[in-house]
Amino acid sequence: MKLLVTGGAGFIGSNFLEYMLNKYKNYSFVCIDSLVYKQNEKNLVNIMNYSNFKFIKGDITDKTLIDNLFEKEKFDCVVNFAAEIAVDYSIENPNVFIQTNVIGTAILMNACLKYGVKRFHQISTDEVYGDLPLDSRKSFTEQAILKPSNPYSASKAAADMLVLSYYRTYGLNVTISRCTNNYGPHQSDRALIPLVIKRALNNEPISVFGSGQNVRDWIYVYDHVTAIDLILHKGVIGEIYNVSGQSKKKNIDVIKRILKLVNGNESLICYTEDRPGHDLKYSINSKKIEQQLKWDRKYDFNKGIHETINWFLKNR
Ligand SMILES: NC(=O)c1ccc[n+]([C@@H]2O[C@H](COP(=O)([O-])OP(=O)(O)OC[C@H]3O[C@@H](n4cnc5c(N)ncnc54)[C@H](O)[C@@H]3O)[C@@H](O)[C@H]2O)c1
Numbered sequence: 001m002k003l004l005v006t007g008g009a010g011f012i013g014s015n016f017l018e019y020m021l022n023k024y025k026n027y028s029f030v031c032i033d034s035l036v037y038k039q040n041e042k043n044l045v046n047i048m049n050y051s052n053f054k055f056i057k058g059d060i061t062d063k064t065l066i067d068n069l070f071e072k073e074k075f076d077c078v079v080n081f082a083a084e085i086a087v088d089y090s091i092e093n094p095n096v097f098i099q100t101n102v103i104g105t106a107i108l109m110n111a112c113l114k115y116g117v118k119r120f121h122q123i124s125t126d127e128v129y130g131d132l133p134l135d136s137r138k139s140f141t142e143q144a145i146l147k148p149s150n151p152y153s154a155s156k157a158a159a160d161m162l163v164l165s166y167y168r169t170y171g172l173n174v175t176i177s178r179c180t181n182n183y184g185p186h187q188s189d190r191a192l193i194p195l196v197i198k199r200a201l202n203n204e205p206i207s208v209f210g211s212g213q214n215v216r217d218w219i220y221v222y223d224h225v226t227a228i229d230l231i232l233h234k235g236v237i238g239e240i241y242n243v244s245g246q247s248k249k250k251n252i253d254v255i256k257r258i259l260k261l262v263n264g265n266e267s268l269i270c271y272t273e274d275r276p277g278h279d280l281k282y283s284i285n286s287k288k289i290e291q292q293l294k295w296d297r298k299y300d301f302n303k304g305i306h307e308t309i310n311w312f313l314k315n316r
Helices: 011-023 038-044 063-073 087-092 094-114 151-170 192-201 221-234 251-261 287-292 301-314
Strands: 002-006 028-033 053-057 077-080 119-125 174-179 181-183 206-209 215-220 240-243 248-250 269-272
Touching (some): 002 011, 087 151, 119 151, 151 174, 181 221, 221 240, 221 287
Parallel strands (some): 028 053, 181 215
Antiparallel strands (some): 215 248
């Protein structure tokens, strides 16, 4: 089996590649990544020398490059991680999100149809469902209406719609996974958990939007990766799978927890003006993947956050 992993130099993609390369020695993997952030290249150091791995620096929106790559490599499967993901940046500059997250996905799927690729898996997010009031006890299932709140989540929702339409219209064998907030090794310090770890270790101020009451459901990246592996091998074509961490926490509680674990001082926390349209709470139901594919998590927040802090301490 030959897989194309787009955005594989990023946080989740590089963890996926490490896991898959170690598990499936007889598969081959090509990673295409435009290295929006140059430093992502270092996420591939552990696997760069594998004989069944190849890295290509390139943009998924470059149709000629993608067509040539597909024609040459004859992939069996594409897993699309490549995306712009920073919500704040999407508010300032939505066009680049539409270009990569929507047009890029279409270019990849068109190449799948043109060159006979049998399988396309789209990495999506729980953010496509929109948010819930802080006191809500509801969780979105895969059937929930999509109600994204910002250009990032709207571009991911648009891509999901396009993926499902390629299944219905052209018969492309697609699956979609919608996962909650990831944390773990290789995550950039533009994200909350690595940022707080770094600031706490350097004794620097830690900014929190609003009063920090917003709730996110945290999953250790390893558990997300095993869910994708399972969907690729046992998922039903045309289906969407929610992947939840079952670990909902207020942002302020995550920050205080990390400060405690690294002996940081809570006086480092400073409250700033809230982000426009800031989603209050995410909550999804992932019974479908748990019951139908027998997926389960290996990490609770306690175990995952210890692993993450240790990794950042070793890789400062
Ligand atoms: N981080 C999370 O908590 C989370 C949760 C759920 C879903 N997701 C989804 O997982 C995927 C990966 O997210 P991540 O956190 O690893 O992000 P990341 O920014 O670490 O990785 C994304 C990678 O895509 C690459 N990329 C961006 N635009 C590209 C383009 N036009 N062509 C080729 N490569 C391009 C970037 O260089 C980067 O290496 C995204 O699709 C995101 O929507 C992320």
